[in-house]
């Protein structure tokens with residue numbers, strides 16, 4: 294089949310490369326001409342495990358093509374996936390302008406039947422308004438087309454595996470023709486298919502992401518209760534997660550969720566619900582807990598350093614919003630670093646792949662260390678903010694010797710409190726017993 298992808302970012306590029314790997318002819322389009330030039334040269338502009346290799350193979354096999362002209366995409370393909378960004382506007386509403394631009398350009402150009410598929414995350418009822426927009430840009434020409442919703446559930450850091458072995462594929466369709474095309478396209482994946490109406494498909498995506506965000510906030514709220522009662526969050530969430538009705542996934546307490554999806558999707562869902570007349574209080578609480586968790590971590594750092602960060606040197610390990618990606622959009626690390634800098638701390642940072650992206654935002658306000666040890670040299674404390682696997686294997690004795698004082702604030706519960714105590718660290722995780730903290734956390738502990 295001949296497919297086009299509009300918007301070749303984290304979702305679009307992975308989608309395009311994977312469909313090419315499945316044997317389709319794919320043209321990936323993006324309005325960013327530099328990105329397209331890099332892709333044409335066989336260089337993946339993002340870090341995603343396995344992506345570079347698949348890009349090279351499929352370029353070589355001439356199944357993958359790139360263009361920065363939307364007209365090329367429309368002329369090339371019968372099925373067009375729209376994978377452009379749908380960021381949040383300042384009030385939380387979903388910004389659909391890139392979707393609308395894409396639809397307008399497709400409709401103006403198309404001469405023969407097209408199946409236009411929303412893969413970007415959009416509020417329920419978006420397809421209905423895009424349909425009207427498409428008709429407007431057809432300007433009376435009788436060109437047949439279908440709109441469909443095929444929300445993407447891949448998760449950055451394991452996007453290729455998620456695309457190739459999805460838990461489910463949701464197809465929101467309103468014609469036999471659209472349904473048949475999409476079923477045929479996805480058949481090789483042999484994954485459970487849910488074929489539904491377009492509104493339900495659109496809603497499934499927002500509902501799923503908001504639910505996962507809710508699980509994270511629930512774990513974070515529990516972590517606070519653990520710290521106040523002496524219970525251990527690892528044991529509590531393990532005990533919960535063993536119940537198959539609950540499951541272990543997304544019950545890790547930490548510094549809160551970030552990334553390009555959960556923050557904007559919860560905000561967008563709240564706004565969308567508001568527009569329908571429903572006050573989504575549950576999700577508002579999820580957002581509040583998430584923000585409070587970041588603030589609480591900074592509070593912990595301040596408290597551990599006697600309330601004053603002015604002139605203190607802090608090492609921050611991990612910048613991406615989660616491991617195995619270079620994506621720093623809405624990364625908790627960046628918000629935390631901004632607070633530390635505002636308090637007058639000197640910050641040195643290390644991340645295995647996200648330093649370049651972080652530097653675009655943080656500039657020269659921090660020192661970019663060559664490795665985790667260099668970041669810790671003469672630091673008053675080390676803060677772990679992303680749970681990169683390599684951090685688990687650090688030589689902790691070497692790290693301790695480099696620090697001015699052996700203070701570890703572990704925002705992702707990478708280490709075990711008892712082991713860190715044995716090694717002589719003053720250690721604080723999230724929702725775990727606080728070991729050797731000085732001064733002791735008393736009333737202040739309950740402040741945030």
Ligand SMILES: NC(=O)c1ccc[n+]([C@@H]2O[C@H](COP(=O)([O-])OP(=O)(O)OC[C@H]3O[C@@H](n4cnc5c(N)ncnc54)[C@H](O)[C@@H]3O)[C@@H](O)[C@H]2O)c1
Nearest residue numbers: 300301302303304323324325377378379391413414445449
């Ligand atoms: N990143 C994820 O993990 C993920 C997972 C599931 C769903 N989604 C959803 O998928 C969509 C895309 O997310 P992403 O992370 O890939 O975003 P992204 O910012 O990485 O990629 C979007 C791409 O679209 C391009 N673009 C924007 N407007 C365009 C236009 N008019 N014409 C052509 N190209 C245009 C941009 O240059 C960019 O390369 C969003 O709706 C997001 O919510 C993201």
